[in-house]
Amino acid sequence: MARAEHLEGLVALADMARLAEQAGAQSGDARVWLDFGIDAQGCREICGHLEAELQLSCRRCLEPVAQRIDSDFRLGMVTSDALAAELPGTHEPVLVENEQLNLLAVLEDELILSLPQVVYHDEAECPVSRDQLHSGEASDASIDSPVSPFDVLRQIKGKL
Numbered sequence: 668m669a670r671a672e673h674l675e676g677l678v679a680l681a682d683m684a685r686l687a688e689q690a691g692a693q694s695g696d697a698r699v700w701l702d703f704g705i706d707a708q709g710c711r712e713i714c715g716h717l718e719a720e721l722q723l724s725c726r727r728c729l730e731p732v733a734q735r736i737d738s739d740f741r742l743g744m745v746t747s748d749a750l751a752a753e754l755p756g757t758h759e760p761v762l763v764e765n766e767q768l769n770l771l772a773v774l775e776d777e778l779i780l781s782l783p784q785v786v787y788h789d790e791a792e793c794p795v796s797r798d799q800l801h802s803g804e805a806s807d808a809s810i811d812s813p814v815s816p817f818d819v820l821r822q823i824k825g826k827l
């Protein structure tokens with residue numbers, strides 16, 4: 668792939684409203700590395716990596732747990748849904764309209780897709796877990812299922 672342009676930097680997590688809906692309000696920055704290029708088929712693509720530390724809520728006690736997100740992705744920039752369907756499976760389609768790419772939204776999507784379905788404290792650090800070790804109760808049978816990353820993906824695709 669011809670490397671046309673490289674970009675790296677920090678993106679403020681507090682600016683990501685959709686991430687906040689999925690994962691609660693965040694602070695700090697995501698660190699991103701992006702290579703913009705053109706693949707062998709002439710498709711414009713972005714190879715990226717992003718890292719962030721999010722505060723997600725523990726499914727047992729609902730207190731925050733620091734969760735490290737580390738994601739590699741490969742995006743194919745397309746101008747229509749038809750072209751998106753032709754992308755190789757290695758690429759996630761990103762719709763570019765009028766040459767405008769909303770990079771922040773793309774990075775936010777990547778973070779949302781990288782969210783773990785469920786997070787827990789280590790048992791020794793979780794107050795509820797400690798209590799349950801004594802009472803012997805089943806932990807999470809009554810808690811609603813978390814949002815699956817695939818549901819999120821469907822929502823995002825529905826918007827393209």
Ligand SMILES: [Zn+2]
Binds near residue numbers: 727788
């Ligand atoms: Zn906990």
